[in-house]
Amino acid sequence: MLVGYARTSTLDQKAGLEGQEQELRAAGCDRLFIEQVSSVDMVARERLAEALSFVREDDTLVVTKLDRLARSVAHLLEILDTLTDRGAALRILNMGIDTSTPTGKLMLTVLGGVAEFEREIMLERQREGIAKAKAAGKYKGRKATARAKAEEVLKLHREGVGGTEIAKRLEIGRASVYRILNSETAEKA
Missing domain, CATH: 3.40.50.1390 (Resolvase, N-terminal catalytic domain)
Structure with missing residues (x-):
């Protein structure tokens, strides 16, 4: 078969x-x-x-x-x-x-073996390219999508919505929700 x-x-x-x-x-x-x-x-x-x-x-x-x-x-x-x-x-x-x-x-x-070698070379070139771009001040990384929604996270949390539900509603990861909440708590302390 x-x-x-x-x-x-x-x-x-x-x-x-x-x-x-x-x-x-x-x-x-x-x-x-x-x-x-x-x-x-x-x-x-x-x-x-x-x-x-x-x-x-x-x-x-x-x-x-x-x-x-x-x-x-x-x-x-x-x-x-x-x-x-x-x-x-x-x-x-x-x-x-x-x-x-x-x-x-x-x-x-x-x-x-050749395919694995090829992939490692590609990843090495990618890392080198990122390092060069960072050194030149051109590399910014990907946009922080969860941080951009921090105000919405805090608003929903104040309304009593739980972390899992906030993550679902805003389509971000649960860990990001708790990271935002924890940083807010740390700033107030």
Whole structure:
């Protein structure tokens, strides 16, 4: 059985998720596991765990791209071990790799290492660029969205609205609400 796994990092990548789903169906996947969660956050990828639990001997887990599956070479090898222990294989459509063959396993490991190296170089360049921009006084960071709503947070709190409800109404994080409330309390002390 071909088992498909699709993932995007954010909810606003709907087209990317739909494209992956179409590719997986076109590849003949009988069952799909789909989720929208970042690969780098420490958030558990529940649908990936379900897919890995679902595969049986002679099944193949199919993904459209390597970066949709693993966050690092170590993570990739962990997934491969899980699949191998179950007697299953991995197929990556855009690379034409199928780990049911020794050559496929070798190619995947090599390409996974290159992909991880590439990502590390990109992150390093990004950090360097930010440092240069900060030194030149051009880097401001992202706009503080919660701080801009501080007055509204305080007003709702004075009206007796709880932190969780304030966060929902203003569409900001609960932690931001409490940070604003705590800084207000500290300023008064």
